[in-house]
Amino acid sequence: MKRIKITPPDTVHATIQLPSSKSICNRALLIHALAQGNCTLENLSDCDDTRVMVRALQELSPTIDIMAAGTAMRFLTAFLSVTEGTHLITGTERMRQRPIQILVDALRSLGADIEYAENPGFPPLRITGRKLTNREITLPGHVSSQYISALLMIGPVLPQGLHLKLTGEIVSRPYINLTLQLMHDFGAEAGWLSDNELEVKPQPYKARPYYVESDWSAASYWYEIAALSSEATIQLPGLFETSYQGDSKVAELFRMLGVETSFDKQTVTLTHTGKCVARMEYDFVNQPDLAQTFVVTCAFLDIPFRFSGLQSLKIKETDRMAALITEMRKLGYLLKETDGSVLSWEGERTQADENPAIDTYEDHRMAMAFAPAAIKLNELRINNPQVVSKSYPHYWEDLQNAGFQLTEE
Numbered sequence: 001m002k003r004i005k006i007t008p009p010d011t012v013h014a015t016i017q018l019p020s021s022k023s024i025c026n027r028a029l030l031i032h033a034l035a036q037g038n039c040t041l042e043n044l045s046d047c048d049d050t051r052v053m054v055r056a057l058q059e060l061s062p063t064i065d066i067m068a069a070g071t072a073m074r075f076l077t078a079f080l081s082v083t084e085g086t087h088l089i090t091g092t093e094r095m096r097q098r099p100i101q102i103l104v105d106a107l108r109s110l111g112a113d114i115e116y117a118e119n120p121g122f123p124p125l126r127i128t129g130r131k132l133t134n135r136e137i138t139l140p141g142h143v144s145s146q147y148i149s150a151l152l153m154i155g156p157v158l159p160q161g162l163h164l165k166l167t168g169e170i171v172s173r174p175y176i177n178l179t180l181q182l183m184h185d186f187g188a189e190a191g192w193l194s195d196n197e198l199e200v201k202p203q204p205y206k207a208r209p210y211y212v213e214s215d216w217s218a219a220s221y222w223y224e225i226a227a228l229s230s231e232a233t234i235q236l237p238g239l240f241e242t243s244y245q246g247d248s249k250v251a252e253l254f255r256m257l258g259v260e261t262s263f264d265k266q267t268v269t270l271t272h273t274g275k276c277v278a279r280m281e282y283d284f285v286n287q288p289d290l291a292q293t294f295v296v297t298c299a300f301l302d303i304p305f306r307f308s309g310l311q312s313l314k315i316k317e318t319d320r321m322a323a324l325i326t327e328m329r330k331l332g333y334l335l336k337e338t339d340g341s342v343l344s345w346e347g348e349r350t351q352a353d354e355n356p357a358i359d360t361y362e363d364h365r366m367a368m369a370f371a372p373a374a375i376k377l378n379e380l381r382i383n384n385p386q387v388v389s390k391s392y393p394h395y396w397e398d399l400q401n402a403g404f405q406l407t408e409e
Contacts, residue, residue, distance in 0.1 A: 018239070022071070023175065026053050074149075104121075161200045188205055222236060238267075254270075330353045331373065358381065374404070
């Protein structure tokens with residue numbers, strides 16, 4: 001499927017079964033494997049990233065291809081370091097360009113046996129599992145939280161546990177807390193000693209059944225649809241009001257953009273109110289995956305914005321800051337990047353492309369964040385829409401169920 005044309009409905013009234021949380025799935029799968037139990041994990045996501053993790057952990061083959069799954073690359077690098085045998089872990093061409101040296105250096109400092117199979121600092125990696133006898137690591141706090149989570153999750157199986165010190169500003173703290181919460185759920189003793197120090201006791205995990213909640217990041221696109229529609233009521237089952245997921249912040253943030261959230265047991269209902277702020281400023285350092293959603297929403301609601309804390313967007317599936325600037329320009333909006341961490345828009349416009357088609361850059365969130373803009377444009381084309389399979393395989397079907405028309409071109 002090379003391109004689809006999206007035509008929106010006049011109003012949106014729908015109940016949508018979201019995918020389960022990819023962030024929780026991938027952590028629960030790794031911890032479950034380290035617990036060496038045979039209990040059931042319920043409501044696992046069927047997205048690419050989770051399928052890759054399931055296959056890798058079940059097969060543990062000599063060569064593990066994680067394709068485009070960055071989370072799997074980072075988590076499995078740590079896991080294989082403490083798992084018997086020698087494995088080569090590799091991925092797509094883009095994955096082989098994504099840096100991993102910080103994690104490799106940290107694991108080596110614990111005693112891991114990891115070699116770069118091609119270019120130093122990048123996958124593929126050749127990893128021989130062994131007992132890691134050291135326990136002290138110091139890392140810059142602004143690195144991807146997935147490096148930190150990968151190290152924390154192997155902590156309980158290390159002979160002396162793990163002491164991790166983070167220097168400078170700590171980004172994505174909610175993802176670190178999500179990891180700690182899941183570790184606790186499986187019987188580990190781990191937590192913050194201070195604002196920048198973490199300790200994991202050498203206490204093995206306990207296997208237990210586990211139910212994975214729905215994905216708040218996926219919910220963000222339905223909040224966007226509710227905000228951009230003239231009238232909308234959207235029900236999202238499987239979301240918890242007291243969620244482990246940092247992206248549950250989306251409920252509070254979208255109140256500023258005219259969407260009210262009501263909670264009923266395990267269902268969230270979104271209602272379009274149209275009551276919006278005149279300007280939005282927010283530091284996304286703890287919710288970087290929401291940035292694309294808010295950029296598109298604010299621009300199409302004509303709300304100037306300044307979003308900071310976006311430095312991690314440059315090392316995602318694509319350079320998301322550059323991609324947002326390029327694709328928003330096609331739609332007539334001139335965004336400005338500052339200091340590699342800030343995106344802003346003060347209302348500057350330019351001539352939009354005639355019949356614009358949004359490029360997705362092998363990035364699921366580019367496709368999903370831009371699709372709702374069709375509501376304001378009357379129609380919009382998305383190139384290579386299949387990228388949504390990475391985290392939300394049924395996204396296009398759910399849009400159709402909500403009344404959107406999709407035409408392959």
